[in-house]
Amino acid sequence: MLIRRPADIRPSEITPEAVFRSRRRLLAAAGYAGAGLLLGAGAGAAGIPAGHQRLTGVKESPLSSRETPNSFEDITHYNNFYEFGPGKSDPAEQSAGFRPRPWTVTVDGEAGVTGRFTLEDILKPHPLEERIYRFRCVEAWSMVIPWVGFPLGDLLRRFKPTSRAKYVAFETIVRPQEMPGQRSHVLDWPYVEGLTMAEAMHPLAILAVGIYGVELPNQNGAPLRLVTPWKYGFKSIKSIVRISFTVQQPHTTWSAAAPEEYGFYANVNPRVDHPRWSQATERRIGSRFFSPKQPTLPFNGYAAQVASLYTGLDLVRNF
Numbered sequence: 001m002l003i004r005r006p007a008d009i010r011p012s013e014i015t016p017e018a019v020f021r022s023r024r025r026l027l028a029a030a031g032y033a034g035a036g037l038l039l040g041a042g043a044g045a046a047g048i049p050a051g052h053q054r055l056t057g058v059k060e061s062p063l064s065s066r067e068t069p070n071s072f073e074d075i076t077h078y079n080n081f082y083e084f085g086p087g088k089s090d091p092a093e094q095s096a097g098f099r100p101r102p103w104t105v106t107v108d109g110e111a112g113v114t115g116r117f118t119l120e121d122i123l124k125p126h127p128l129e130e131r132i133y134r135f136r137c138v139e140a141w142s143m144v145i146p147w148v149g150f151p152l153g154d155l156l157r158r159f160k161p162t163s164r165a166k167y168v169a170f171e172t173i174v175r176p177q178e179m180p181g182q183r184s185h186v187l188d189w190p191y192v193e194g195l196t197m198a199e200a201m202h203p204l205a206i207l208a209v210g211i212y213g214v215e216l217p218n219q220n221g222a223p224l225r226l227v228t229p230w231k232y233g234f235k236s237i238k239s240i241v242r243i244s245f246t247v248q249q250p251h252t253t254w255s256a257a258a259p260e261e262y263g264f265y266a267n268v269n270p271r272v273d274h275p276r277w278s279q280a281t282e283r284r285i286g287s288r289f290f291s292p293k294q295p296t297l298p299f300n301g302y303a304a305q306v307a308s309l310y311t312g313l314d315l316v317r318n319f
């Protein structure tokens, strides 16, 4: 393999995102107290296209992956968001008319505190963190995404769930005038998802409000979406308007659409194939040249952190 000295690498070969990463490493290496901890300034320097609102006071997290994130372009132009259409480029192309503000979230069910809350009320107490996570879609592609968000459990605790609350259900907004995909019945609207209470309280489960230090683009689930990095991507429901604490396991959109193909748990598992394709390997989006598929890891590489959530559970039956 040919190793080139840095001077041989032309600036045009360095992606803006590489700059974003290396800036942090430089600051860390220089031991510049504090500077490496506060992100956000990096977004502008990283050349994120104009018109994206910068998030301030974002702290790095020890829970971040050290893998190189996908480009902003990949993350915002290769999407699944059926409310804007079923194609990978539909969300980027069809979501410009979506208005993620003002926004409210309704909280109901088995909790001491319920009601309708503004997005500002929801977000106010939560310091923002950058969480660079591997992201594995059930369709056998993957990315690495620098989310900005906060632990889901920290929000849920504020509502004082009762001892009867065994699950948390989430619902996406229904707004067919702004979401052209909702004008046809490819899926049952609203898109719904759910987690067990234990999964929802796990420190890796976050609500994301941004990527690359800027507010979530519409196509990524503005203004608020779930991210559970050890589960297939369809669990990470976008544009959330309702959170419900439930006694029964909630219905979920993809298991209702195709129960043999998509289960409630949807933990990434290379040993449980999808009925129509293998889950043993995955294609990392954005690899510049033809590259072989890479192995898929149990729980998407987060087994050490999350496997104990499933002690005694048959992960083949509960797929």
Ligand SMILES: Nc1nc2c(c(=O)[nH]1)N[C@H]1C(S)=C(S)[C@@H](COP(=O)(O)O)O[C@H]1N2
Residues within 6 Å of the ligand: 075, 078, 079, 080, 081, 082, 083, 136, 137, 138, 172, 191, 219, 220, 221, 232, 233, 234, 235, 236, 237, 238, 239
């Ligand atoms: N409301 C809603 N949420 C959704 C989806 C969707 O179609 N509608 N697609 C899911 C799927 S299959 C994946 S892989 C991820 C994709 O997230 P991304 O486009 O931000 O990468 O969103 C998930 N959340």
Ligand SMILES: [Mo]
Residues within 6 Å of the ligand: 080, 137, 138, 139, 232, 233, 234
């Ligand atoms: Mo997905």
